[in-house]
Amino acid sequence: MDLNISKTNPVLTDPTTPVNKSRLGSSFPSGRFMMNSRKKIPKLDDVRSNGWLDAMISSSPPRKRLVKDFNVEIAPEDDFAQRAWMLKYPSAISSFAHIAAQAKNKKIAVFLDYDGTLSPIVDDPDRAIMSDAMRAAVKDVAKYFPTAIISGRSRDKVYQLVGLTELYYAGSHGMDIMTPVNLNGSLEDPNCIKSTDQQDEEVNLFQPAKEFIPVIEEVYNSLVEITKCIKGAKVENHKFCASVHYRNVDEKDWPIVAQRVHDHLKQYPRLRLTHGRKVLEVRPVIGWNKGKAVEFLLESLGLSNNDEFLPIFIGDDKTDEDAFKVLREGNRGFGILVSSVPKESNAFYSLRDPSEVKKFLKTLVKWKKMENSTSSF
Numbered sequence: 001m002d003l004n005i006s007k008t009n010p011v012l013t014d015p016t017t018p019v020n021k022s023r024l025g026s027s028f029p030s031g032r033f034m035m036n037s038r039k040k041i042p043k044l045d046d047v048r049s050n051g052w053l054d055a056m057i058s059s060s061p062p063r064k065r066l067v068k069d070f071n072v073e074i075a076p077e078d079d080f081a082q083r084a085w086m087l088k089y090p091s092a093i094s095s096f097a098h099i100a101a102q103a104k105n106k107k108i109a110v111f112l113d114y115d116g117t118l119s120p121i122v123d124d125p126d127r128a129i130m131s132d133a134m135r136a137a138v139k140d141v142a143k144y145f146p147t148a149i150i151s152g153r154s155r156d157k158v159y160q161l162v163g164l165t166e167l168y169y170a171g172s173h174g175m176d177i178m179t180p181v182n183l184n185g186s187l188e189d190p191n192c193i194k195s196t197d198q199q200d201e202e203v204n205l206f207q208p209a210k211e212f213i214p215v216i217e218e219v220y221n222s223l224v225e226i227t228k229c230i231k232g233a234k235v236e237n238h239k240f241c242a243s244v245h246y247r248n249v250d251e252k253d254w255p256i257v258a259q260r261v262h263d264h265l266k267q268y269p270r271l272r273l274t275h276g277r278k279v280l281e282v283r284p285v286i287g288w289n290k291g292k293a294v295e296f297l298l299e300s301l302g303l304s305n306n307d308e309f310l311p312i313f314i315g316d317d318k319t320d321e322d323a324f325k326v327l328r329e330g331n332r333g334f335g336i337l338v339s340s341v342p343k344e345s346n347a348f349y350s351l352r353d354p355s356e357v358k359k360f361l362k363t364l365v366k367w368k369k370m371e372n373s374t375s376s377f
Ligand SMILES: O=P(O)(O)OC[C@H]1O[C@H](O[C@H]2O[C@H](CO)[C@@H](O)[C@H](O)[C@H]2O)[C@H](O)[C@@H](O)[C@@H]1O
Pocket: 113, 114, 115, 116, 120, 121, 122, 123, 124, 125, 126, 128, 150, 151, 152, 153, 236, 243, 245, 247, 276, 277, 278, 279, 281, 317, 319
């Protein structure tokens, strides 16, 4: 079966991706994502010289000092930089009055990342458990605002971790979005299929990278193979993308992880690599990301009118920047970056960690309840 890459299909091009750009716009048979012709494989380069290792190192925030009494972490070398950063990205909790003013006469829609936002970052990705208190806070938010989780994990996995039926879920960095069937015309899109959810209800699935499922499976298996002798390395299959974790790999072996993954991926010109928090993410080269997923959800949930709705996206990672950017550039809402150390971002506000995310979500609900009670007089 040919995978036709047409100019009219917005998801089959990715102008932001420098890798293999020359091959975009061509058709290729599915199952032949691997390039065999040697002359087409780009010249091998070394991860040390192309900035890869720098990116891996910078994905680990600098060592932090724990201010015990307050249970907060401060980068020791740069408290001044921290304060300057907080002026640029003020706390969403301290700035709540400003946020409430922006939301006046509008309906807020809440978009949440999972790892590092709803659950703290831990060494073992299988143990990134959300607390019951956080679950209760998210459940409450969903009572008052349309709420969606957009995660890098597979949709099934993130649903299993969150376990709330009242939310919308998007997995694989937004490449797998589940919405109710009764929403405006999304089935007209060739990437949409009908399915059923965990409660056996009919749903729509929007899967713009579905042709990549076999190649992701293949790459996942080979990545497991080529990293199995590197102590601490872990590979996850998210169906439309895959992750190679190096959090538990000795730092001296990071170049080995980077070089092996990098070299292996050269055989797959339709796949690209991005960096997350001590993780390399293998993703299809398509013009789709968490920002596009936010736009898709706003459109399909009927929330796209800027005068009526104010979307808020809370996330901690580089992939969340795509969503922050869409909101900032569209002047339609804002991002909140979860970080305890200074980072440049397209978000407008910041929260230090998941416990502050929980506090912010509770504040949002409290404010909404107050608003409802005053407007009923
Ligand atoms: O978009 P997200 O929901 O934030 O998912 C991004 C990645 O999150 C997970 O990895 C990160 O969290 C792990 C658990 O705390 C941590 O061990 C790892 O170092 C982090 O990178 C998840 O395992 C990845 O597959 C996601 O892509």
